Amino acid sequence: MSRVLVVDDDPQLSRALRITLRAAGYEVETAGDGRTALRDAADQHPDLVILDLGLPDLDGTEVLAGLRPWFTGPVLVLSARADSQDKVGALDAGADDYVSKPFDMSELLARLRALQRRGTPEPEDPIVRTDHFTVDLAARQVTVDGVVVRLTPTEWGLLSALVRTPGRLVSQRQLLQSVWGPAYQKETHYLRVYMGQLRRKLEPDPAQPRYLHTEPGMGYRFTP
Amino acid sequence: MSRVLVVDDDPQLSRALRITLRAAGYEVETAGDGRTALRDAADQHPDLVILDLGLPDLDGTEVLAGLRPWFTGPVLVLSARADSQDKVGALDAGADDYVSKPFDMSELLARLRALQRRGTPEPEDPIVRTDHFTVDLAARQVTVDGVVVRLTPTEWGLLSALVRTPGRLVSQRQLLQSVWGPAYQKETHYLRVYMGQLRRKLEPDPAQPRYLHTEPGMGYRFTP
DNA sequence: ACAGATCCTGACGAGACCTTGACGCCCGGC
DNA sequence: GCCGGGCGTCAAGGTCTCGTCAGGATCTGT
Numbered sequence: 001m002s003r004v005l006v007v008d009d010d011p012q013l014s015r016a017l018r019i020t021l022r023a024a025g026y027e028v029e030t031a032g033d034g035r036t037a038l039r040d041a042a043d044q045h046p047d048l049v050i051l052d053l054g055l056p057d058l059d060g061t062e063v064l065a066g067l068r069p070w071f072t073g074p075v076l077v078l079s080a081r082a083d084s085q086d087k088v089g090a091l092d093a094g095a096d097d098y099v100s101k102p103f104d105m106s107e108l109l110a111r112l113r114a115l116q117r118r119g120t121p122e123p124e125d126p127i128v129r130t131d132h133f134t135v136d137l138a139a140r141q142v143t144v145d146g147v148v149v150r151l152t153p154t155e156w157g158l159l160s161a162l163v164r165t166p167g168r169l170v171s172q173r174q175l176l177q178s179v180w181g182p183a184y185q186k187e188t189h190y191l192r193v194y195m196g197q198l199r200r201k202l203e204p205d206p207a208q209p210r211y212l213h214t215e216p217g218m219g220y221r222f223t224p
Numbered sequence: 225m226s227r228v229l230v231v232d233d234d235p236q237l238s239r240a241l242r243i244t245l246r247a248a249g250y251e252v253e254t255a256g257d258g259r260t261a262l263r264d265a266a267d268q269h270p271d272l273v274i275l276d277l278g279l280p281d282l283d284g285t286e287v288l289a290g291l292r293p294w295f296t297g298p299v300l301v302l303s304a305r306a307d308s309q310d311k312v313g314a315l316d317a318g319a320d321d322y323v324s325k326p327f328d329m330s331e332l333l334a335r336l337r338a339l340q341r342r343g344t345p346e347p348e349d350p351i352v353r354t355d356h357f358t359v360d361l362a363a364r365q366v367t368v369d370g371v372v373v374r375l376t377p378t379e380w381g382l383l384s385a386l387v388r389t390p391g392r393l394v395s396q397r398q399l400l401q402s403v404w405g406p407a408y409q410k411e412t413h414y415l416r417v418y419m420g421q422l423r424r425k426l427e428p429d430p431a432q433p434r435y436l437h438t439e440p441g442m443g444y445r446f447t448p
Numbered sequence: 449a450c451a452g453a454t455c456c457t458g459a460c461g462a463g464a465c466c467t468t469g470a471c472g473c474c475c476g477g478c
Numbered sequence: 479g480c481c482g483g484g485c486g487t488c489a490a491g492g493t494c495t496c497g498t499c500a501g502g503a504t505c506t507g508t
Contacts, residue, residue: 084331087328087334087335088330088331091331091334091337096338097321104311110315111311111315111321113315113316114319114321118320152453152454154455189456189458190456193455193457195496196497196498196499214496216377216464216465216495216496217377217494217495218377218380376466412484412485413469416484417467417486420486423486438485438486440475
């Protein structure tokens with residue numbers, strides 16, 4: 001059973017997609033604008049995303065840009081525009097397929113099947129372990145010394161963005177963009193606050209972090 | 225350089241595709257009917273296949289069926305027919321994308337890029353190594369004799385600008401511009417200070433640099 | 449509508465970082 | 479030999495960034 005996130009601001013189309021996809025055996029979540037789309041994607045980790053380019057708040061390519069740093073599943077773009085340049089732009093921004101409206105539902109489903117067939121061998125272990133805590137990316141659960149710890153959605157978004165690339169530095173802009181959205185790239189204060197909370201919940205000694213390291217002026221790094 | 229097999233019985237379109245794909249950096253082979261297509265594919269093991277459904281000898285889905293048991297690369301299907309049922313049939317038979325004629329070349333190229341991107345999702349980390357230290361550009365991490373060394377943002381900017389072009393001289397203006405910005409092209413003093421810090425952190429003997437060389441009056445050079 | 453959780457925002461001390469100036473060295477030109 | 483320019487080193491000042499705390503705004507579920 002695959003989970004799909006539908007991002008569209010047209011309630012009618014959104015509803016039609018939900019019904020069709022449910023009937024085809026997908027679990028469906030929907031988002032009405034770009035910000036909630038990025039957030040929901042980070043929260044729920046869908047297997048694939050259907051993204052309408054005509055959103056009220058963000059440009060479709062901005063959503064793609066926010067998604068792509070960490071989201072590895074297929075993204076199918078819907079658009080009312082059939083212009084070739086739009087297609088090229090979206091595809092090069094990271095979309096895997098591009099379907100112009102109006103479209104045929106059965107074709108959409110076939111394209112989703114084709115994307116999935118290629119997309120997810122996923123041999124990756126979605127569980128990140130350290131000596132002190134484990135992060136289960138699929139179940140969205142964190143345990144510290146065997147005890148389950150509750151994280152808020154924001155804390156989880158930040159943590160998962162970090163532990164997905166162990167040992168790699170993640171820039172402040174990347175973190176802000178993937179957790180709060182592209183418009184928040186300057187709000188580095190948020191990072192300080194929430195990194196503090198994460199350290200208090202996860203680190204054995206929050207004052208001297210062992211796993212969630214700061215690289216001053218650049219970003220943060222998770223070292224297992 | 226990827227190799228692509230074009231299967232089409234229309235010589236004119238075939239030729240146009242060959243020219244366009246060559247210009248885009250592909251190696252191109254062509255086949256005019258289904259049987260030679262299957263044989264060529266088996267012989268040459270192309271990275272991807274562009275398959276026209278309207279072939280003289282075999283039905284397009286038959287070619288797909290013959291290809292798919294062993295060919296794992298992406299297959300993009302071309303067709304004169306825009307009927308949804310055809311698309312669904314081809315996609316479910318193993319095609320990864322379906323483009324109706326007439327089509328736009330730039331869109332086709334973009335779709336090929338999208339297909340290829342998905343095929344090889346693991347671009348390995350670009351790591352620069354010397355006998356004494358390694359620079360991991362993607363992870364933004366430097367190790368000296370196996371020990372992680374912390375760099376400040378400015379130090380990192382300078383170092384990465386240098387090691388990206390091993391053996392090549394990088395002028396002072398280039399360095400200043402790429403690290404501090406266009407307004408700082410005269411501040412050569414900055415370079416002396418920070419090159420000194422880098423040498424102290426990376427060189428086995430900072431007084432006699434082995435990797436970070438000065439070219440008086442010109443710039444600096446990283447020699448592996 | 450209410451209660452609790454969660455998020456945003458501002459202030460402040462501590463520390464890291466960047467900039468700047470001074471000084472000595474080496475080398476080539478006069 | 480004397481001089482000047484480019485280079486390397488060092489240290490100190492000022493600026494920016496980081497971590498922390500807490501109060502108020504906002505959201506969520508009942």
